[in-house]
Amino acid sequence: MSHWLYNHQWHSAQQGIGDLLLEHELPQQPPKPEKDKVVAFNKVATMYIRYTLVFRKLEECYDQMVHPQKRRLIRHMLDGTIGRILEMKQELFSLELLEYSYFDDLLTDMKLTPADVELPIPRYFLSENAKVLKEREKLLGSILAQMEAQNDTKPEEEVTMTTEEAIQLIQVHERARQGQLRARFMKDIKLQAERDKQSELRGHxxxxxxxxxxxxxxxxxxxxxxxxxxxxxxxxxxxxxxxxPVVKSQRHTAAYLARKTEEKRHGTQEQYEKEYIEALDTVKQRLEETEGPDVKEQMQDQIRQWFIETRDATGKFPDYPDEEEGGSEAIFKKREELKADDNEEGKGKKGKGKKGKDKKEKGKKGKKGKKGKKGDEEEESGFVLAPSNFVPTLNDSSLNYASTWQDRDESVNLLQKHDVELIKDAKRVEIEAEIRKQVDELMREELKNLKLAIEKDKGKGKKGKKGKKGKKGKKGKKGKKGKKEKDLTPDRSIEDLYTELVREGIIVKCPKTRLSEYVGEYSFLATTLRRSGIEPMPSVYDVKRLVTEHCILPMGSQAVHEKAPHIPSLMITGPRGVGKKMLLQAVCTEVGANLFDLTPANIADRYPGKAGLNMLLHMVFKVGKAWAPSVVFIGDCEKTWMKKVPKTDKVKLSPIFH
Structure with a gap:
């Protein structure tokens, strides 16, 4: 598809976010609490569906667009949208107190199909960490190969045998071989004789x-x-x-051509990204050479002017703000604030007459309004959306889009390479901050020299008496710090711990399984059954959605994981053969997670005792945090709390992980 199409899709997604912000997230008037749970659920579910539609568009745009600066903004919006979807899921759970939410009736009203609102798994979860995942996979493969080589080189037990026994064994096998050959030869002769006899009877x-x-x-x-x-x-x-239709060559199919186009776009993305990173340095160097001296001189003139104005107003030179206070930037901020206050005071004098009239009117209305205070104080009970951590992110992205990209003319940039003017605008701010630090140091010295020169002129060369040092105030009591976890392995590297866990069978190699391979239908009667008082059986589609919401989306992005509501653990139950381990493998594959197998049958007798168990958990959590994301699998978890597992109930670890 073309650049224009993805730009249009991005604009459409941005329009959807803008509508959601205006209607629900940031309305002009605060929404009233909703007392009807059904209405509240439909409202939240509709927002959830609309955010999902936006999410699908943004995910495709981020994967296929090649403009590096646009992709950065889309990524910011994409993380915000994912986080808001997870927050909407939390709101649905708080309304119904059920894990599964059904909105098939809303899909019918909105004329959508289940495929339109299926949560996609962002492809950047794996593509942006491809190098790290390849190195980790290579390390795991090398460790497993060494283990196999060690197992193969184990000395086999020697079988002792006398010479007579060996001769007898050879004779037995040789006689058996000759007997088989003789029997086969006799059988062939017999069959040939029968064929000859039948041909004589039939004739030619x-x-x-x-x-x-x-x-x-x-x-x-x-x-x-x-x-x-x-x-x-x-x-x-x-x-x-x-x-x-049967196609003789797969190279001429639409799917093949589309796949090739996507791969080509990914290559273009990498090329443009390298060019953009190089341009950041080159543009900054040019600006420092061309505009840097002028900016420095202008700052010095402004600060000197401030010296003179302050001396004329107060009779002495001012104190220069420290670097912690902001330096010269704090000076100009104060001046701008003073100007703004002066403007407000000027406007206030003009409006005094009006205020007097308003006070009289308010005094009359105030007596009448006292009666209604009790009603205002009592807050109305009902459902209101909880404050969001991602709405500010979406709002900032929308404002950035409106100011930068909405009306930007890109008729010249047909190849969708980086925009140099935007780089200049961003780098000017950085250069100004760097130059300001240099100027602050110079101007502090200059101000110090000016003060010394004036003191010499006035004859104040003598040092004044030193004031008594004030008594040091008592240090406030430090709050109690939480106990830090002891590092049981301070002298060991993460690679060393990882190798040990692999050798002990704690870290296992997970088969590559995509969540899309877990195929199932959508339940179109779930809402109808629930309204009738019957709790519907969740379909495979619902299970996939729940796993995506609770496991994959929160772990795939660090920005989402830090702010979004997420569940640290998930229990998957069901009869044998329904795909529990397949879902586990899909989660690890989609986010590139390490898989730690802490099944009771797997860790039995490996780290005995309480100290051994503490060491195992310490190693698992240390490696898991250092090389995140990580998944800890505990199969047959109920056996962890059994005092004694019956012999008939012992289950060996499935070979799927080995």
Whole structure:
């Protein structure tokens, strides 16, 4: 697809976010509490669906757009949208107190299909960490290969045998071999004799040319007719849309061409990203060379002017703000604030007459309004959306989009490379901050020299008496610090701990499984059943959505993980063969997580005692945090609390992890 199409899709997604912010998130008047739970649920579910539609558009745009500066803004918006979806899920849970939420009736009203609102797994979860994941996978593979080599080189037990026993064993096998050959030879002779006898009884077959040609024609016509009928049936099925057309070469299919285009765009993204990073340094150097001296001189002139104005007003030079206070930047902020206050005072004098009239009117109304105070104090009970951690992010992104990209003319930038003017605007701020620090140091020295020169002129060379040092105030009592966890392995590196856990079978290699391989249907009658008082059985589609919301989306992005509500643990139950381990493998595959297997059968007798268990948990959490994301799997978790596991109930670890 073209650059224009993805730009249009981005604008559409941005418009959807803007509508949501205006209607629900940041309305002009605060919303009233909703007492009806059904209405509240429909409102939150509608917002959830609309955010999901925006999420799908942004995810595709971020994956396929090649403009590096646009992709950074889209990524910011994408993280905010994911976080808001998770917050909406939390709101749905607080309304119904149920893990599964059904809105098939809303999809019908909004004329959407389940495929339209399926939560996609962002592809940048893996693509942006591809190098780290490859190195980790390579390390795991090398450790497992070493373990296999060590197992293969173990000395086998030698079998002792006397010479007579060896000769006897060879004789037995040789006699058996000769007997088998003799029996096979006799069988062949017998079969050949029977064939010769039957051919003598039948005689030679009498077949003329006409009969032979007729038989050949008969067989060929039957074969050709059957082939023609099969071709006609295949064409009919394709015409009716019941079968796909047979393509001789996969290179000419639309899916193949689309996949190739996506791969080409990914390559262009990498190229443009490198060019953008190089441009950041080159543009900064040019600005420092061309605009840096002028900016420095202008700052010095402004600060000197401030010296003179302050001396004229107070009779002495001012104290220069410290670096902690902001330096010269704090000076100009104060001046701007003073100007703003002066402007407000000027406006206030003009409006005094009006205020006097308003006070009289308010005095009359105040007596009447006293009666209604009790009603205002009592807050109305009902459902109100909880404060969000991601609405400010979405609002900032929307403002950035409106000011930078909404009306920007990109007719010249057909290849969608980086915009140099935007880089200049960003780098000017950095250069100004760096130059300001240098100027502050110079101007502090200059101010110090000015003060010394004035003191010499006035004859104040003598040092004044030193004032008594004030008594040091008592230091406030430090708050009690929480106990820090002891590092049981301070002298060992993460790689060393990782290697040990792999050798002990705690870290296991997870098979590559995509969540899309967990196939199932959507339940279209769930809402109807729930309204009838029947709790519906969750479908495979609902299970996939729940796993995506609770496991994959919070772990895939650090920005989302820090702010979004997430559940640290999840229990998957069900009969054998429903796909519990497949979901576990899909979670690890989609986010590139390490898999720690703490199944009771797997850790039994490996780290015995309380000290051993503490060491195991310490190693697991230390490696898991250092090389996040990580998933801890505890199979047959109920056996952890059994005092004694029956022999008949012992389950070996599934070979799927080994």
């Amino acid at each position: 077959p009498k077949l003329d040319k006409t009969m032979a040609a007729t038989i050949i024609q008969k067989m060929w016509r039957g074969f050709s007719q059957r082939r023609a009928v099969e071709a006609m049936r295949a064409e009919e099925l394709v015409f009716l849309g019941m079968a796909l």
